[in-house]
Amino acid sequence: MNPNLLHLLRIAQQPARRIIGLMSGTSLDGLDVALCRCEGSGIHTRVQVEHFHTVPYPEEVKNQIREVFAKAEISFEQLCLLHPWIGNLHADMVLDCLRQWQVAPTEVDCIASHGQTVYHAPRHQHGRPDFPNATLQLGDGDHVAVRTGILTLSDFRQKHLAAGGEGAPLAVYGDYLLFSQQGEDRILLNMGGIANFTYLPGSLQLAEIFSTDVGPGNTLLDAFTQHYFPTLSYDANGALASQGQVHETLLAALLDHPFFQADFPKTTGPELFNKEYVQQAQTRSGTLAPSPHDLLATLTQFSAESIVRALERCFPVPNLTVYASGGGMHNPVLMTALRQRLPQCRFTTTDELGILPDAKEAVLFAVLANEALAGTPETFQGGQAGNPAVSMGKISFAR
Numbered sequence: 001m002n003p004n005l006l007h008l009l010r011i012a013q014q015p016a017r018r019i020i021g022l023m024s025g026t027s028l029d030g031l032d033v034a035l036c037r038c039e040g041s042g043i044h045t046r047v048q049v050e051h052f053h054t055v056p057y058p059e060e061v062k063n064q065i066r067e068v069f070a071k072a073e074i075s076f077e078q079l080c081l082l083h084p085w086i087g088n089l090h091a092d093m094v095l096d097c098l099r100q101w102q103v104a105p106t107e108v109d110c111i112a113s114h115g116q117t118v119y120h121a122p123r124h125q126h127g128r129p130d131f132p133n134a135t136l137q138l139g140d141g142d143h144v145a146v147r148t149g150i151l152t153l154s155d156f157r158q159k160h161l162a163a164g165g166e167g168a169p170l171a172v173y174g175d176y177l178l179f180s181q182q183g184e185d186r187i188l189l190n191m192g193g194i195a196n197f198t199y200l201p202g203s204l205q206l207a208e209i210f211s212t213d214v215g216p217g218n219t220l221l222d223a224f225t226q227h228y229f230p231t232l233s234y235d236a237n238g239a240l241a242s243q244g245q246v247h248e249t250l251l252a253a254l255l256d257h258p259f260f261q262a263d264f265p266k267t268t269g270p271e272l273f274n275k276e277y278v279q280q281a282q283t284r285s286g287t288l289a290p291s292p293h294d295l296l297a298t299l300t301q302f303s304a305e306s307i308v309r310a311l312e313r314c315f316p317v318p319n320l321t322v323y324a325s326g327g328g329m330h331n332p333v334l335m336t337a338l339r340q341r342l343p344q345c346r347f348t349t350t351d352e353l354g355i356l357p358d359a360k361e362a363v364l365f366a367v368l369a370n371e372a373l374a375g376t377p378e379t380f381q382g383g384q385a386g387n388p389a390v391s392m393g394k395i396s397f398a399r
């Protein structure tokens with residue numbers, strides 16, 4: 001037998017595994033690296049985050065990715081080169097972290113590599129009925145495995161697509177395994193480039209659990225902050241938005257899009273929520289030249305309002321505990337708007353559940369890899385459409 005398979009079998013049979021979860025999201029801010037100790041599997045999964053670090057993307061890396069990011073027309077050569085290039089880049093970032101943490105690569109069982117999403121095209125967004133839901137993450141797993149010497153699982157979203165999902169949100173699987181609690185209806189709200197939430201009913205009924213994207217989290221805020229204030233990459237602590245006024249007519253135009261009326265679950269990305277989206281809403285509402293501060297105030301309210309409306313549509317009397325994560329939870333203007341609009345909800349963060357909010361998505365990919373190795377797809381049997389009962393991740397051996 002190929003010794004790689006014996007190695008895989010040994011890792012799968014261990015009571016616990018050390019797995020590095022990697023996530024680089026739509027904000028292009030960097031690579032989240034979470035070294036996790038995953039014990040057990042399925043609903044018995046226990047995770048301890050041993051180390052976490054976000055390795056910032058240098059400006060040059062962001063620029064290379066931006067050449068293809070969320071663009072319908074690109075250089076095919078650039079796309080081809082980026083796939084191994086990002087794989088090697090992420091591998092080097094992992095090796096740097098391991099050196100800093102004084103952990104040898106041989107002490108890690110597996111890497112769970114999400115890769116860099118460069119294009120997300122659910123059918124409702126591409127609008128071509130003869131083509132399926134599609135999504136593309138770059139950063140080839142074989143390159144990560146060979147360069148680090150660590151078994152790597154990657155490209156998690158394709159199985160979800162193949163089994164009838166939109167390739168996202170995948171958070172629901174890990175959220176269910178780690179955070180379900182009998183007797184408390186929970187919302188796990190992640191505000192990254194795109195905002196999404198998972199609903200975990202206190203009844204623990206698998207069929208009621210679902211996860212959906214709800215609209216822009218920070219993606220528009222980042223785009224216009226960078227546009228008007230080129231030395232800044234985001235509106236830190238909402239400092240710019242807090243100096244502006246919300247334009248109600250522009251806000252109404254921003255919220256007037258079929259995406260918001262479509263049924264849940266649904267997914268989206270910066271392919272829809274981008275500068276053109278805002279410019280079109282400005283044209284329709286006749287608000288052509290709001291000041292940069294007013295525009296950022298309005299866009300922050302837009303992010304908050306799209307989250308609030310999604311929650312209100314799903315739960316007519318939202319009386320829930322909301323566990324926030326992702327970069328948006330550091331924005332007090334956004335968080336205050338959410339609290340004001342949903343006074344009956346209790347807002348906290350996943351810290352309360354033992355997972356650092358900035359690490360949450362990377363941890364969830366470690367959990368997906370743990371399930372692929374040691375769990376069974378049956379764990380999710382009976383889940384809603386959108387959560388197919390499958391194991392995700394492609395296996396790359398290091399040798």
Ligand SMILES: Nc1ncnc2c1ncn2[C@@H]1O[C@H](COP(=O)(O)OP(=O)(O)OP(=O)(O)O)[C@@H](O)[C@H]1O
Pocket residue numbers: 024025026027028029190191192193194195217218221222233234235236237238325326327328330331332361
């Ligand atoms: N102190 C802060 N104040 C305001 N915004 C912040 C702050 N810290 C982070 N952010 C926002 O969070 C963003 C990064 O969030 P995060 O890393 O969760 O996104 P992501 O994982 O790239 O996106 P996604 O989850 O959509 O894939 C930044 O681009 C910025 O907009």
Ligand SMILES: CC(=O)N[C@H]1[C@@H]2OC[C@@H](O2)[C@@H](O)[C@@H]1O[C@H](C)C(=O)O
Pocket residue numbers: 025026117120135167168169170171172192193194195196213267268269361
């Ligand atoms: C295609 C893609 O990368 N989608 C991301 C993105 O970032 C947030 C939101 O849009 C979510 O649907 C998803 O990531 C998280 C980790 C998920 O799959 O749950």
